[in-house]
Amino acid sequence: MTYLHQIDPIALSLGPLKIHWYGVMYLLAFATAWWLGRQRIRAGRLPGVDMNGLSDLAFYGMLGVVLGGRIGYILFYSFGAFLDNPLMIFKVWEGGMSFHGGLLGVMLAALWWTRKQKMHFFDTMDFVAPLVPAGLGFGRIGNFIGSELWGKYTEAGWGVIFPSTDPNVLALQLNPTQLQAAYASGALDRFARHPSQLYQALLEGLAMFCVLWWFSSKPRPRYAVSGMFALLYGCFRFLVEFVRVPDAQMGDHGYLAFGWLTMGQVLSVPLVVLGLYWLWRSRRSPTLQPVIPAADRTGKENA
Numbered sequence: 100m101t102y103l104h105q106i107d108p109i110a111l112s113l114g115p116l117k118i119h120w121y122g123v124m125y126l127l128a129f130a131t132a133w134w135l136g137r138q139r140i141r142a143g144r145l146p147g148v149d150m151n152g153l154s155d156l157a158f159y160g161m162l163g164v165v166l167g168g169r170i171g172y173i174l175f176y177s178f179g180a181f182l183d184n185p186l187m188i189f190k191v192w193e194g195g196m197s198f199h200g201g202l203l204g205v206m207l208a209a210l211w212w213t214r215k216q217k218m219h220f221f222d223t224m225d226f227v228a229p230l231v232p233a234g235l236g237f238g239r240i241g242n243f244i245g246s247e248l249w250g251k252y253t254e255a256g257w258g259v260i261f262p263s264t265d266p267n268v269l270a271l272q273l274n275p276t277q278l279q280a281a282y283a284s285g286a287l288d289r290f291a292r293h294p295s296q297l298y299q300a301l302l303e304g305l306a307m308f309c310v311l312w313w314f315s316s317k318p319r320p321r322y323a324v325s326g327m328f329a330l331l332y333g334c335f336r337f338l339v340e341f342v343r344v345p346d347a348q349m350g351d352h353g354y355l356a357f358g359w360l361t362m363g364q365v366l367s368v369p370l371v372v373l374g375l376y377w378l379w380r381s382r383r384s385p386t387l388q389p390v391i392p393a394a395d396r397t398g399k400e401n402a
Contacts, residue, residue, distance in 0.1 A: 101291040102259045103282045108245045124241035128234030133157055135230045143389035144315070145226045148216065156212050160227070163208030164201045171200010175362060176346050198235070198336075199366040205231075221377075222387055225324040229311040235332075236304015243296035250293025250342045258291030265290055295343040302335040318388055323381035330374025333367040340364045 111118040133153075139145065140153050148156075172195040173181045173188050181187055205227070213223045242248045246264040262268045262278055268290050273281060281287050310331060315324045345353030345361040354360055 100257050101282075101288050103278075103287070104243075104246055104259050104261045104263070106244050106246075120244040121238075121241035124237040124244075128237045129157070129161055131233045131237070132160075132230040135233070136226075139226060139229070139315075141392065143391040144387075145222065146387065146390035147218070149392055152216065156209070156223070156227075159208035159212050160205050163204030163206070165204075167204015167207070168196035168198070168201035171197035171203060175200065175366065199370075219321065221321050221325055225315070225319070225321065225387075228324045228328040229308070229315045231328070232304050232307035232311060236300045236308070239296045239300035239304060243294060243300070248296055249344060250295030250298070251344055252289070253291050253293055254289075256288055256291070259294045260287050260290050261292060262287075265292070292344075293342040295339055298339050298342070299335070302339065303332060307331050307335070318386045320381040320386045321384040322377040323384075326374045326377030326379075326381060328374070329370045329377065333370030333374060336367040337364050337371070340367075 106120075108119055108121070109117050110120045110123050136153050136157065137150065140148060140150060145152075169188065175197055177187070177195065206224070209223045209227060210220055213220045216223075246261045249259070249261055249264070252258070260268065260282065262273075268287065271281070278287075307328070311324065311328060314327055340361045340363045341359070343361075343363070345363070355362060355365060
């Protein structure tokens with residue numbers, strides 16, 4: 100069974116102002132992370148930090164995601180184009196964000212915030228890790244709505260057809276009526292692709308959130324939650340890359356080596372290694388015990 104993708108990427112138009120679904124997904128990601136962070140602060144998962152401290156951490160984290168994601172995309176995927184046109188780094192409306200760059204940005208932001216708080220860096224990272232997957236899921240849904248970062252052809256009579264961005268479908272030059280007729284007749288089935296964005300939303304978003312939220316629901320040794328995050332993301336991303344269309348500007352048809360290795364896989368391998376190392380190191384690390392903030396503790400006592 101195939102699905103003809105015809106979702107408008109613009110969520111709302113107000114005259115010349117157009118609000119894209121991808122931007123809405125970013126807002127949902129930040130709002131969800133903030134709400135989840137409040138729950139963890141109230142549960143005492145980051146002793147000594149109140150809501151004001153969380154607000155500062157969230158602000159630095161948002162800057163890290165946006166700046167790191169954009170700079171990472173330029174460095175990892177479009178450095179040559181950047182050298183030819185340095186101003187492209189500011190053209191965020193043309194797309195181009197890297198998870199791995201965003202992760203580095205968040206880590207640098209967390210490091211800055213942690214040093215100001217005089218805390219251990221990995222206590223902060225273990226606190227932040229469960230807040231991230233929901234945002235990853237929203238981001239991948241935004242990719243799907245925007246008909247970008249799709250997968251390879253399924254070649255099996257099922258999948259999603261992306262008529263607004265697939266160059267092979269665009270080459271047919273079909274008007275809306277002809278497009279619907281071709282889809283109804285099955286003539287477009289050969290252009291059905293893996294909805295790799297949805298695969299990632301389910302794995303990096305829903306599955307990772309469920310595992311990490313459960314895993315972090317009770318005190319864990321330092322490094323453990325961060326290690327679980329890195330291991331899961333690295334494995335999930337590496338696997339999905341096999342059915343995702345690689346970035347065309349990278350190497351031979353988007354592959355760096357062996358006719359299948361992508362930049363996404365190369366960048367994910369260190370995460371798997373780090374995840375395993377952090378989980379191993381957590382075995383002999385101290386466990387941060389929850390300390391419920393005084394305001395919440397007083398409220399419970401009065402209730």
